Each structure stands twice: as structure tokens, then as C-alpha cells.
Amino acid sequence: MRTHRPNPIVSLVSRVVSPFIMMFALYVIFHGHYSPGGGFQGGTLIAAALILIRLAEGNETAQLQFPRAWATPLGSLGVLIYFGTGLAAVFMGGRFLDYSVLHLAHHATMSRSYGILLVEIGVGLAVTAILVSIFDNLLEGKPDA
């Protein structure tokens, strides 16, 4: 990576494509709870967009976009959103992950639906962060524990 010389075509195409990939990723995440898609797929797409920039622009520039230090806390935050949603259900008197008791909507089914959306957002965050951090770690050549 140190011998990286920016190629204008690669750079331009990546920069153009990356936001669209992210856009699509958000679509996949936010529609995941009632159609094909979801946090895993969307998160992977976001990570792909980020890694694309890392590949095309070189690591140093890309670090400005998404510093590697963010990855661990962000990943934890993602899992925590997922976990917290489940735990909230416990505190509302239901079983773990029983979104119907969360009262996110008037109807229990809709409440479940929104609950899953929350979970998908958490999963998406976590997957993004972790994939990027795997890439960064491999790049650096040091395992993170």
C-alpha cells in the first residue's frame, strides 16, 4: 500500500460510485424488516463502499473518512442497539427480543416491525464497523487481540 500512486480513473469512479453504494445500503437496511435485505447485507454494502475508498484513495486519505479508531466503539454501539432493543423488551415485561411489548406503534404487529428495524440498524452499524476494522487490521498486519 505504501507504493500507492493515485490513478485518476480509479479514484474518480470510486468516488462517484461509493455514495451510491451507501445509498443503496441504506435502502437495504431500512427495508430489511419487511422485504429481502437487512442489517447484514446493508452493513456489508456500507463497509464495501468504505473499503473501496480505502483501496482507491490510499489508507491515509481514507482514514479521514472513517478513522480506524472508530471501528471498535462503533461496532460495540451497533451491537448495543440490537442488544438494548432486546433488553428494553425485558424491562417492559416481555421476553428478550419480544418487540411487541415495546409500544413503538398502536398495533403489536407494527411494534414488532419497528423493533426489527431498530435491530437491523444496530446490526448494520456493527457489521460495517467490524468489516472495516478487519480490513484495517489486515492492512496493518497486526491482529487486534
Place this chain on the structure above:
Amino acid sequence: MGINTMTLSTVPLLAVLVSLLAVPLILFCSRRPNLREFWTIGAGVVKFGLVLSLLPGALAGKSVGIALLELAPGIRLALKADPFGVFFAMIASGLWIFTSFYSIGYMRGLGEHKQARYFSAFAVCLSATIGIAFSANLLTFILFYEILTIATYPLVIHKETPKAIRAGRKYLAYTLTAGLFLIAAAAVTWQITGSLDFAAGGIFKGHPLAPSTARILFFLFLGGVGVKASIMPLHSWLPTAMAAPTPVSALLHAVAVVKSGVFGVIRVVGFVFGPALMKEFGLGRILMVFAGFTIITASLLALKQDNLKRRLAYSTVGHLSYIVLGAGMLTSAALTGAMLHIAFHATMKITMFFVAGAIYVNLHKENISQLNGIGRVMPWSMGAFTVAAIGLSGLPPVNGFISKWYLGMGSMQADTLIPLFILVASGLLNAAYFFPIVHRAFFRRPAGDELAGHKEASPFMVVPLCLTATLSLAFGIYPDLFFRFFRLAAGVAGAILGGA
């Protein structure tokens, strides 16, 4: 005779625990030798007192005991002081007091290291021995048997010389293997009968056994208890274990450990298999063959030992098999004789070991060929030795005669003369290997003046050994003296044969 029918009493439990409780005290006071030894002796006296308090009940043929927690479903850690147990416990705990005094003299005389470890391991050994005596079932017996094995190990290796370490390894190899045989035997017994409680007349009463199963099981048991009883060919750890300090050899390798083995043999014969089964499958005869072979071979081997302790060890091997022989004959007189020999051999042999230790501390001599004229320097010790030698050769008026007499009578009851011949032959051999020592000690002149300036050993050692010699003599004249060994033994023999 089940556990549930016996009278509840905590005395057997206390008797086991007393010396165990002394262990932390001994370790705690390891810097203050006098206080430390006070605990040992205090525990010994209390223990003996507790055991003695059980004697009247035992004489009346009653059993007291206590069932503690469950070790495994259906099997409790139970202690039961039946007459036979009280009999053995009395010997072990009584002689412990003597040995404790003697140990003080011996250990201080030699300035030995790690005395706290020594005395605490000794106390654990005694707990285990009393536990063996009072075990109400086979699993409890195994538990204490293994504890005894492990607790003896530090004593065997006490000197930490290469020889002692090798002895320790050999000792462990033999005894741990034995423990495994016993465990296997117990497991099989449990599978067949669903009970492990010792019962006079046998656990197997009412449980038909195939002849092959019975024989295999018997050999498993024999392998288990036979090592500690040092039946040949399982004996070779005992002479090697003489690398231990002499008090250890005295109490453990003449009384506690090896007698636990023969105690186990009688338990197995009388209380697990039962005389009926023994006779049915000819197991008694097997036992007698092994015992007879051991008696003669060990006596012959003893003849050619020059190291005094090794000669005593081989003599012990032979005498233990007297007891096994008695158990194998399965007649009332033979069983009585066998049990009496547990007690009487103990008093005689412990005297001899005490003397051997006294000589070692005093003159640093271990070999018989060096003992010329020693009787003039140590008249009391060698006098006691002579008494014991007379007894072990089976001559009156020492107690060895009594037990041997009953064994002989048992042989007549069993309608066979072979055991009698073996006993007579062994008596002659005993005389042949003990009296030369007496002769050397009193009637030969020492080489040069190497003995000049030496006196009798310290009173800590001489008094105990004289007392044990006196005891031997007293029991020889009146075997029922005070402790009622004779009545107890006869009662147990009756119970086994009667199957009560």
C-alpha cells in the same frame, strides 16, 4: 448387624477425629517442639481412652456407631465399633502412645529434619488406621485405606535419600495398585449385592455367585488387602520401606499399616465372603496355600539378612501370614488365634523395632554382624529384645505362644496337619534367626573398645520398649489381662462362624 440397627454413638467418630484435629495444632506449633509433642501425646492418650470406653460394649457383643453423610447413593460414610474393630483400634491406639514417646527420643536423638511433617503425617496415619478399624462398610474402609496409603508416603521418604525415594515409589506402586483392586472388588460387590455393609457371616449371604465370579472377586479382594498384609508375592515393598525412620517401621510396618492389611483379610473372609462361601468355593484353601508359602519363604529369607531392620521386616512378612493362615482355616480356634496374633505380634515386633532404633540412635549400627557384645552396653534393650524373640519363636511364657497355640488347635479342628507343620517349622526358623542376635549381644565380645563410653539409650526410648516387652510377657501369662483380648477374639470368631 446393619448400620441402622446399631446404637448411635459419636465415640468412634471422635476416636478417628482426635488425631486428625491434632494435625493443625502440630503444624501450628512446629517451632515449639515441646508443645508440638504435647499435642501428639495428648491426642494419643485421648484416642486410647475413647477406644477403651468402647470396650465394655464390645465385650457384650454390641456394636455402636454413627452413619454420617452419604458417600454415594445408598452408601454412607459410616463408622461402627464392632468387637473386631475395637480389638484392632485398641492395639493401634495403645501402641501409638508408646511410639510417640519413642519417636521423641528417636527424632531428637538423631536431630532429624522436618519433624512437624513427620508428627503430623503420623497423626493422620493413626486416624486412618482407627478409621479402618471402625469402618462399617467397604467404601468407608477403602476411603481410610487410601488415606493411610497416602499419609504413610511422607513417612517412608522422610530421609529424602535416593534410597528412601526409591522405597517411596515402590511403596506407592504397590499400595496404590492394591487400592485399585479393592475399588474394583467393591464395585463388583455393590453391583451383585447392592450392599457394602460389613456383616458377620458375609455380604454375599443370600446372593448366589458363580464359581468363576467368586474366585475372580476373591483374587481382586486378595490383591487389594494382600499388599498391605504383604502376602507373597506382594510383599517386596515392606523390606524396602524399612528405609523409613525406625518409629515408622515400628508402628506402621509392624502394627498399623500391615495389620490394616491382615485386618482387611479377616474382614474380607469373615464379613464380606463369609465362611460358608469361603468353604463352598475352596477359597480358604487358596488363602492357606499363599500364607503357608509366605511363612516358610519369608522365614528363610530372614535368615540371610544382615541388616537388622530387614531381618525384622521379613520376620513381619512371615508373621502376618500366620494371621492369614488362621483366617484361611476358618475354625473358631484358628480365627481366635489369628486375631490374637494381630495383637500379640504387634507388641513383640514393636519391641524389636524399638530396640533396633535404639541401637541405631545410640551406636549408629544397623547390621547384625556389628552387634557383638552390645547386650552389655544396652542391657535393658537387649533384654526386651530377648523376650520378644522368645515370643516370636512361639515359646512360653511370652504371648506369641498363646496365639500360636490357638492357631495349632485350629489346624486340628480343620482336620489337617499341614498348617501345624508349617507353624512348627516356622517357629524353628524364627528361633534360628533371632537367637543368634541374642547370642551375639550377650555372649560375644565386642571388637576392640568401640563400645566403650556408650551407655543405654535415652529413657524416652528405653522405657517404651521395656513396657511393650513387659506387656508381651504379661499377655503371655494371662492373655485376657485388662484388655480382654482373648474374650474379644473368641467372641468375634464365634460371630463370624455363627453368621450372627
Place this chain on the structure above:
Amino acid sequence: MILSNSPALAPLSLLLAAIVIPMVAFRRRWLAFPIALCASAFATGISVVNLVRVLSEGVIHYHFGGWIPPIGIEYVLDPLSAFVTLVVNAVSLLVLVHAHRSVAAELPDRSMPYYAVVMLMLTGFNGIILTGDFFNLYVFLEISSLALYGMIAVGNKKSPVAAFRYLIMGTVGGSFYLLGVGFVYMTTGSLNMADIAKIAPTLYHQPALVAALGLMVVGLGIKMAIFPLHGWLPDAYTYAPSASSALIAPVGAKVGVYAIIRVIFYVFGVDFVRHSLPLTDILAWLGAIAIVYGSVLAIAQKEMKRMLAYSSVAQIGYIGLGIGLANPYGIIGAVLHVMNHALMKACLFLVAGNFRLKLGHSTIPRLDHRVRKRMPWTTAAFTVGALSMVGVPPTVGFFSKWYLALGTIQNGRWLFLAALLVSSLLNAVYFFRVLEKVYMKPLEGDVPDDGDTALAEAPGSMLIPTLVLGIALLLLGLFNAVIVTGIITRIVPPGM
């Protein structure tokens, strides 16, 4: 609220810790350990509550998200899972207390991620034990395995290689298991264990289901390190940091054992196994071979951790033998040995950790009597652990052997009985070798008695868990009947 969710709380609290540690302890590294400890203590407490509940109320089902199985995923608390979770969590808690100092010494700059990974491993273990769903079990299996790879890889120079080999083996195991799950799903249309347990016994002529059973047992057998599949174990335990080997060795393989018991006896059932494959016989034979093989190799080792690792192979053989006997005594022995071996191995590995901290090594030929003088308590704990491994009553080790012996006799398998007993002797050989070293002066060459004044007893945080385990070995041995009658006899699966 707590009570109604109690089955899920143990893994959830551990998972929460695994998430919170990287966030909170990102800047304040010292926070990682307290969080991990709290989570572990909470999980242990919950496990106690669960065990009490199960024993009084019977089997408890916990449905995630309120979905009823077989659609939803459920956690099942029965005596077996409640008992094993308690063992795993309690032992891990003790080891974790001990780990604080050894992690600080061996992994000074990686303590934060280390604790997070430990929590993840424990989450995985709890999940494997509690789940009532085949696929869920796979996920937790892989979560715990991933954590294990990480925990092993941070050891000495050679540890990444050991971790890599374990990873390859472990992935093969996991994949075999997953393939088995696929076959089960194709045949029965369900992934819920209770559901399959109803369907499977009638389908023992179905080759796909038989193949599934075989694949699952082989897969789990790799994770459990049963005899010919144990290749990863010795290196992994030896090269891992002390804290890791002390955490993995007692409980790691046990979880695989648990899964095998669950699959064979509770899902497929004794009848199915008897009619389809000679699986139990194979397990018993492999167990017997492992017992002898592991013990013999343990004798040949110089490094204490490697010796303990090979002894683990043998001890897992005991459990495999117990499972393979497939009679009540065998199961009692196996399940009791799961607990006993966890306690014994934890105790012994903690001692090895104490040696490493204070001596800088745990090589047997380099030990001498100064160790006993300066570290009397550690040595005492080692002695108790060693006696228990040999199987001297009244330590716990004796009693699992007792039940296993009864099991072999019940099946009339004298060869297995012999293997059990012989291994006791072999254990005695390799443990008394160490005991001789630490209790006696070296025979040749005079070692100066002082000089090394730095050598002292391990600090309290390491000593107390070691001693607690040592005492537990004695007490649980004496009171094993309470556990056996109260819990384990209720575990004996139906159909025996």
C-alpha cells in the same frame, strides 16, 4: 421480571459485558476487569437461581421474542443444562479472579480486548448449554470457538500457530456439525431439539438421519477433543497464556461433552442410537484408548502445562467412556466427571499460573523444594488437585471413577474397568513426579536455600481462587452424594 427471564440472563449479561467493555474501557483500561468480573459473578448467581428453580419447578422453557417453538428459538433449562451452566460459570468466575494478575503480567497492553473476548467465550458456552435449537447451538459454538482462537493466539511466540491449527480443526468440526444439522432439517423439517426428539425415534431406518447423528458427533467430538480428534489440544493449551489455558482447559472441552450428551441421549435418544449406529461402543472404546494414551503421554512431558493438557485428553476419555457405556451409572459418572474435571483442571492450571508468575516458568525438571517452602499454599492446592486426579478418596476424583467403574461392571466391560484403574496408576506416576520435586531437596547438587528472595507466595487474588478450588475438591468429594442424588440422577436420560 428477573425471574421470568432468568434462563436467558446468564448469557445476556455476559454478552452485555462483552459489548460494554470495548466501549467503556476504551479509554479507561482498568475498568475492563471489574466489568468482566461483575458479569461473571452475576451469571454465576443467576445460574444458582436457575438450578434451584429447575430443581423445584421442573424443566423451564424460555421463548425468545415470545415466539413459540418450533418456530421460535427457545432456551431449555433442565437439570442437565442448569447444572453444567453453574459449573461453567462458577469455575470461570474463580479463574477470572485469578486471571487478573496473570493477564496484567503476561498481556499488559491487551487486557481490554482480552476480557472482552473472554466474555464472548463465556457467552458462547452459556448459549451452547442453554439453547434448545440446533442451529442456535452452531452459532454459539462458533462464537465461543472464535473467542478461543483469539485467547490462544495471544500467548507466546508459537501460540498463533497453535491457534491456527485449532482454527482449521475447529472449523472442520463446526462445519461437520452444521452439515449434520442440514441433514436433520431435511429429514425432520425442524431445528428445535424437543421437536426432533419427538420425531427422530421413529426414523432410525433413515440413512440421512443416521448420517446426521454421525456427522454431529464427529463435529462436536473435534471441539470436545475426544481421542483421535484431540490433535489441536496439547499445543493450544501449552502455548496459550496462563489465564487462557486456565479458562479453556476446565470448561472448554466440557461444553462439547455436554453437546454430545444432549444430542445423543436427549435428541436422538438411546433407542435411536442403539438401532442405528454402534456409536456408543465407538465412543466407549475411543474413551478407553484416550484414557491410556493421554496418561502415557502426560508422563513423558516436561512442561507442566503440556502434561496437564495430555492429562485433559485422558480425562475427556473418562467422560467419553461414561457416555459410551450408555447406562445410568456411566452417565452419572460422566456428568459428575464434567464437574470434577473442571474443578481439578482449574485448580492445577491455576497452580501452573502461580508458578509462571512467581518462578517465570512451569517446567517440571526445574522445580525444587524451594517452591514448597516459599509457596506452601499453592503447593498444598497442587497436592490436593493431584490426589484428586489420581482418584484418592475422599477427593472428588475418586467418586467419578467409582461411578464409572460401576458402569463398566454393569455392562460387563472388564477391559474398560482395567483401563480406568490403570490410568489411576499412570496419573499417580506423573503427579508424584512433580510432588517429589517440590517436596524434596534435589538429590544431586546443592541448591542454595536463600538467594532468590523474590520467590514468594502468589498474591491473594491468585491464591484465594486456587485454595477455594482445592477445598472444593475435598468438600464436593465428601458431599458428592448430595449432588448425585439431588441433581445428576435426575439427569439420567429417559430410556435407560
Place this chain on the structure above:
Amino acid sequence: MLDFFIGHYAYWFVFILMAIGLYGMTVKCNLVKKLIGMTIFQVSIILFFVASANKWGATVPVLDHSAGSIDPTKYINPLPHTLMLTAIVVGVATLGVALALVITIYNRYQTLDETRLLEHMRKDDDSE
């Protein structure tokens, strides 16, 4: 007989893949090649599950209200797919850890050849 082979062709491919994977894992000396074998092995199992979910003439399992019916035979079984999603994630995580290990190993020993690695390790053992 032929029917059996042709009818299950997807599974035969899966098993061929599995064999390739196992071959790579066991025979290849290079650690990265081992990893490639491992990935092939995992993927073969994923394909196995996915293949098992297939039904002829069925469509993606998204409820199509315009079709009017929710006849289960019209939809592919979605469960194996969701399961495999998880399995893929597990596989990726494993691969990530494995690659990290490989890099560490290379940094320490300057080789990824297993036989040479073992030699190095033995040397380390001797020097200890």
C-alpha cells in the same frame, strides 16, 4: 440409478466441493492455501443448505399480495437462507481471525510453509 445421480446433481457438486476443500485443508502446506480450502469447505455446506431449500416452480419468499394466495408450495423455503446468512457471517469472522493469525505467523517466522514452520518451532523448543 442414473436418476438418483442426476436428480441430486446439486448435492453431488456440493460433495465435490467439500472434497476439494478438505483436500486443500489437509494436503496443502501453505497456510493461506489451507484457508482457501477451509473457505471452499464452508461454502460447500452453505450451498448444501441453499440447495435443500429449493423447490421447482417456486419463487422468492416475499409475500406477493397481488398473487392472492399464500400457498407455501409457491415459495422457496426461506429458513435455510436465513440460517446460511448467519453461517456466512460466522465464516467471514473465522476467516478474519484466520488471516490475522496468518499475518502474525508470517511476521514472526517469515514463512507460511507448514513444514518449515514446524522446524522453526522445534528449534524454539530446543533453545528454550
